Amino acid sequence: MKDTLRARFDGMTAMQQKAARFVLEHPNDVVTASMRTVSARVEIPPATLVRFAQLLGFDGWPELKAALVQDMGLGSEPYAHKARTLADRARDGGAGLAGEIFTTHRDNLDATERASGDALPRAAALLEKARAVHVAGFRACHPVAYSLMYVYRLFRDSVHLLDGLGGSLEMQLRAMHKGDAVVVISFSPYSREAIAVARQARGAGCQVLALTDTPSSPLALLAHEVLLFSTQSPSFFPSIAGAQALSEALLGLLVSRAGKAGIARIEGAEAQLFETGAYLPPAP
The missing domain is CATH 3.40.50.10490 (Glucose-6-phosphate isomerase like protein; domain 1)
Structure with a gap:
């Protein structure tokens, strides 16, 4: 998303450029805060943020936020879910788990x-x-x-x-x-x-x-x-x-x-x- 924002930055309106700067400089805040909070911080109406997201090809702000989460690597599986997978492997004797870990390293x-x-x-x-x-x-x-x-x-x-x-x-x-x-x-x-x-x-x-x-x-x-x-x-x-x-x-x-x-x-x-x-x- 970062490359897309920079490539399309010059063709945006002043308001859209303001939103783009915030997404580039504060991605952590975008994915953790509500749209209204972001709107207040950037001093841009929520409707403008929605149109900004649509300009980038998303249906709306939630979809933009979800894409940013993935882009930042925050969408990985929870630790507990992966631990359950390991527990399943233990039941079949591990099937070379230790060797797989060293290979991955x-x-x-x-x-x-x-x-x-x-x-x-x-x-x-x-x-x-x-x-x-x-x-x-x-x-x-x-x-x-x-x-x-x-x-x-x-x-x-x-x-x-x-x-x-x-x-x-x-x-x-x-x-x-x-x-x-x-x-x-x-x-x-x-x-x-x-x-x-x-x-x-x-x-x-x-x-x-x-x-x-x-x-x-x-x-x-x-x-x-x-x-x-x-x-x-x-x-x-x-x-x-x-x-x-x-x-x-x-x-x-x-x-x-x-x-x-x-x-x-x-x-x-x-x-x-x-x-x-x-x-x-x-x-x-």
Whole structure:
């Protein structure tokens, strides 16, 4: 839908262009709010929104909203429904379920590389130029965010995790300033906190790097640079293997470009981990 809106934008009336901008910039609000709420926010009569939807080939606003839900990847099966399917497979002995999961992970990695291989160097450059880097991932994406922050801190001090621990997210967001970069990770159904971080980052003048699942996700629409990962899985929950692979590939690029100074920081961090007892010494 995003491409259709942009292609037809110049031929729209001023009111229709106003509606198109809102759909492009606030897709999450369009799919979660009523038409009357959207009408009030955009200051366009509901009848005009209906005609706008019809202009795009839909019968009305509900059909436009349903299409946007699918476009954003929000129309997937509920977790419980997929879990019931797995329970049915258990009754016939699993029929190679574990092998299917590993095969899907390999396919996810291939799809992720195809989708984001060209964008990885641009993403690394965006982080290198930043005064500080803030990393956010909530719920299932938290391990990816934490891993990215943890390894990045081995060769760069100005990397910070936005985790909202103890209800501190608002306080952590105040540390973002113009010239910083913010990495936000989320997939459908998208975390409300991740969207809030991305919006706050844009408002603060930060560069936003999104790791997400589709080009039309709310994060992708807010980001300056996007890395896409595949989340397919025969299990009941989406896979984060692609997201973790992107994180590790990004870190590898950053280290390769950090030069002697980066290597020295890694040597110092590693030595400290052994000296403090955080790492066990190698076996004799």
